[in-house]
Amino acid sequence: MGLGMARSLVRAGLDVSGCDLDSAALESLEASDGHPFTTPAEACGNADIVVVVVVNAAQTESVLFGQDGAVAAMKPGSVIISSATMSPADAKGLAARAAERGIHYLDAPISGGAAKADEGKLTVMASGPPEAFAAAKPALDAMAETVYELGDAVGIGSSFKIVNQLLAGVHIAAACEAITFAKSLDLDISKVFEVITKSAGNSWMFENRMQYVLAGDYAPRSAVSIFTKDLGIVSDLGRKQKFPLPIASAALQLFVMTEAAGMGGDGDTSVARLLARIAGLELPGMEED
Template sequence: MPTLEKIAVIGLGSMGLGIARSLVRAGHVTAGCDVNETALKTLEAEGGQPFAKPATAVEGAGIVLVVVVNAEQTETVLFGRDGAIAAMKPGSVVVSSATISPTEAKAFAARAAERGILYLDAPISGGSAKANSGQLTVMASGTPESFAAARPALDAIAQTVYELGDAPGIGSSFKIVNQHLAGVHIAAACEAITFAKSLDLDISRVFEVITKSAGNSWMFENRIPHVLAGDYKPHSAVSIFTKDLGIVSDIGRKQKFPLPIASAALQLFVMTEAAGMGKDDDASVARLLAGIAGLDLPGSEDGR
């Protein structure tokens, strides 16, 4: 039976819109907020309530999921002008899902607590498809009260919820480790398929063989079809990994921990973004390498 609890989602990108759909499907009254009018219209057509400002979206909501890009946007939608925190009732919970540094997660949690608002540090993984199907993985940390308050939303959007500790920042630390690996694997997959092209191999056949062999990875299997199709519409943009591997690099530098492989991958994403592909799919790293090597990948004839 529908629970009819109001839940607000701030940020209706590929992940946030999928999360909102999962909440609607679970029977929650679902408010959504985004600057993108198309996303708001899509949510409304699918049973959600569209709002242009976080403060109005969260009125009456006991749970507020923040699914924006970075710490700067998280701070703006929570604490800025027309931000959510000032409009939330004490005892309600923010579920913060952007990939941010552990230090930033701790700071946001402390500021929320000053207003009597619970905070769950809850980065997500799984991509847009799993967001749409309610099968995300959530890497969460926070007080038992925060977990309890957020549970109706977590049950609707996630297949797996890892409860990683009582303190905000732990969840973000786990996500940063995940993003280290994800970024390295994407860069390696793009390098490998472009290397195969330089060997004059049928890269469709390479994909078939590698996905059944020990060199396969989830990212190779997920991203290389974008290269084979010459389709770089963003499922996850290059700029996301410029940001996330940048966070990895910043943490490593502060801790005096060497990260040579992550650093190399970061530079590939930076170069790809500098080449004008920052808003395109992160598989565009293959296009960058192909361009450097003078190779033609599928779709290259139209300049993409």
């Protein structure tokens, strides 16, 4: 999603530099009139706004505070827009470290996927002090269709995203279960998709993800390992809050089982492949499994 967000920033007329481990992404950034660099420090020198789009808190910490990290090159008064899904406690810890250097931190997880990122139509669930919102506004306006300002305290944005991920993970797991169950009933799963997407049982995730199952396409637009991580955060927070999460816990175990079966790097719809294997069924794209 980071490349799409960078392109949206360029289209808005901002001067955009970027860093990525993927050389192809850097080439695409340069082709889009951005400036590619090989380290966060090089990319962020003299930047007013630094957008961090990685997988988790550990990667965010590395980008910001690791070797050749961004924060060392940033100036006081600049702002970090942190968009990885992480626990509220991790977000607060990173914000505190940034504040020690006079740098604002916006807890700003995102939703919408790669297509919305490329269109500048993401949803941002953000929290942080007013100064952080003000400093981040040019980038937020360019990247997002909707920016929710959820409070002054870092951690609120991450909490909202975790609730979203609970629902997203449960809906993906349920969709995979439903389409595979339909296969076990000898139903035409293409027709099942058509009927369900016009019926009350539909969900955004069913409609978005099951088209890939029908096509036998398990490419990692969003990997199984992402939901192992995110539902793991949900589970950890539930335990801390002494709040029962039976449905989310069942979904988490399906993702863990799928990752344990060697599909952690594949698309999150691979939960359907796991269920099909267990049931002795064959879904599209499983011919070579």
